[in-house]
Amino acid sequence: MSGKNNKMEISILHNADLIIGQHASFVVKLSSDEKILPLKNIIIKNPSDNISFNVVSAKIVYDSTSKKGSATLSFTVLKKVGNSSIQDGYPIKFEVHTDATTSDGSGFQAVSFAGTAHEINAETLSLFIEKSYLQTPLKDNTKPSENHNFTSIYTTLKSKSGKVLVGTPVFITSGIHNKMEEFDFKDANQNEILLEKLGPNKGIAITSDSHGLVKFYLYPKLSLVSMLELKTVIPDIFDVYAKKTLYVVNYSNPGYMNSIGVPNILGYTIGNLSADGGVPYFLTEVSSYDGALVGDVILFFVNDIYTGYAVPLVDIKAQLDQYSVKLPYSIFKQEEPSNFSYTVVKSSGHSLYSEPLPLTYVGGIPYEPVADVKREFEPCIVHPSIGVGPDNILQPGRGNYINYDAIMRYPGYKHKGLFIEIIRSNDINKNAEINPVPLDITDITLTMYINSDNNSFQKTYTKQMSLAEIGGTGNPDSIFFHIKYDDISGIEGRGYIYFDYQFYQDNLLKYGVAWTSNIETAAGPGETGN
Structure with a gap:
């Protein structure tokens, strides 16, 4: 008879799908409120004919209290039984028993496994x-x-x-x-x-x-x-x-003698870089270097930080010593000194470094979401600092403002700044132009774009905040991001803001519809956000 608090568990899912030919191991764990008697075993019974256990009995290893024990067993899903091949969908069965008993004489309930053999793609x-x-x-x-x-x-x-x-x-x-x-x-x-x-x-x-x-x-x-x-x-x-x-x-300034050149930007010589002509990207040249091979990858850095842009070398003659690389001006922070550089990563993992090109980007193109992508998912919801309940929503559209009152901390509330909500649901309408993000999507990248008289930039967020951390009511299926007060305060005159997001689905990058409004968050005299 099994004891009330005696448990036997196996680490493999009881109805797991296994692959024909696969060798699978699992751990059997015993636990009890009473001491488990020593020198006992885990025993396999009634295995189906399409599996073969290495051993059908294994000695239990006990912990220092003798109230817990474990044993590891393994088996192979056979490819054939006799002269017949195992077919996809063939059931796999066995039972896990033990002769172990506790000091009060009680035993452990057997555990059954009922899985399925499959041919994997x-x-x-x-x-x-x-x-x-x-x-x-x-x-x-x-x-x-x-x-x-x-x-x-x-x-x-x-x-x-x-x-x-x-x-x-x-x-x-x-x-x-x-x-x-x-x-x-x-x-x-x-x-x-x-x-x-x-x-x-x-x-x-x-x-x-x-x-x-x-x-x-x-x-x-x-x-x-x-x-x-x-x-x-x-x-x-x-x-x-x-x-x-x-x-x-990484990027490390190698100095002149050890460098593989310096990036050149078409039309730029020294000092300020501006986006003239309304084109959102610039062309840069990577110099030829000793040992260049197809398969090398060129990564671009600003102030020693990887920009997220990399170019594989597929045609040495067409790509090196040519203005062949197109990069967005948005990799630079407006009106701040920048050092622009690149690293070449060889297939061996060895790296080569350029010298940095100093410049200051002075603008000319606003920071905005990319225009030439398909946006299939609903725009985010923007909430003020007081929480993410359905009554606390900032409206999109030019003429609507994110202002100081929206981002300050109020008495009795924990946070200041903004909260961004991305709604998830499995209520998908295949005929609709946009849908909520599916529930199984958990990794989302949010980007904020701000353009104003005194500060223009974009910033990316990946760290999420739970509803419990925010406090109050809200949609438990949504994903939330916190925009810190310091990220968004002090924006002056004629400002506007965008939020958009992206994620991978079936190995493809997907985009949400961009949210936009005006913004003016400069604090008044004596106001500090608290």
Whole structure:
């Protein structure tokens, strides 16, 4: 008889989809309020004929209290039973028992597994990396900040018949030894994932969710220039590389003797750079350099910060020593001195650096959302500092203003600044021009654009704020961003503002409709925002 508080659990999903030929391991955990008697075993019974366990009995390892214990078992999903091949959809079954009892004589309830064998579409094992270039500071013994310096990585596992595979365990590692140790990993819920060793390499073991999604976040751990070739491994069956190589990059002024040149901007010589003619981009030239090869990647930096713009070298003659690279003026902060430079990353991970080009961008083109993209999702909702309830909404449109009263902190309220809400819902109308963001989208990049008489700039946000942190009422399905008071205060005369957002869906970049209004947030005499 099983005890009331005696539990036996298995780490594998009870109805997991497994891949034909896959070797799967799982942990059996026992727990009780009473001591579990020693020298007991976990026992497998009634396995289906399409799986083979390494052993059908494993000794329990106890913790120091003897109230918990565990054992690890593993099995292979066979490709054949006798002379017949295992077919897609074939059921997998077994039962997990134990002869363990507790000091009061009670036992543990058996656990049943009833999964399914599938032929996987191997292409769905290839991971998608949202940001293939991450930047770290070049400082010894300094862990890079996690703020903005990470990427989400994911894929959706599917069978050859198109079914999403749920609860399927996979192992993710690097094609180069000892590279995984240079990074930290978190799962979709921001919980740390520890490295495990499988075969010659360390990696992370992760399981697909109820939508077949395998998703995790990667953070550089070390201040190094590096590269990482991720691959998804199902031992002895599949070894599939990610769609992109991940580079950890930086810019360091090499000095004249060690540089590979200096960027040139068409029409610019020295001093101020202006956007004449109403064109939102400028053309820049990258000089030829020793050892240039197709496959090199050129990344552009402003004030040593990666701009997010990179150009792969595909035609050396057409791209080098030519004004061939088009970049937006918006990479520069208006009226602030800038050092414009580039880094060349070789396929080996080795980097080459240009000297910086000093300039001051004086404007000529407003900071605005890009115009030549399809916008399929609803505009954001802008809320004042007092909260994100349905009665606290700032109206869009020119003639409507974000003013000082909207961003100040009021007595009895915690925050100052603005809140931006992006509505998510699975109520999708395929015939509508715009829809809410689907509920399964969690990673969104918000951009704010401001143009005014005294301050013009754009700023990107990825860090979200929970409804609990904001306080008060609000839509629990929405995603919220906090625009800090200092980011938006002091905007004077004839100002206007945009918010837009973007996210990846099915490996494609999607955009929301831009929100816009006027803005004038200069504080009056004695006003400090509090």
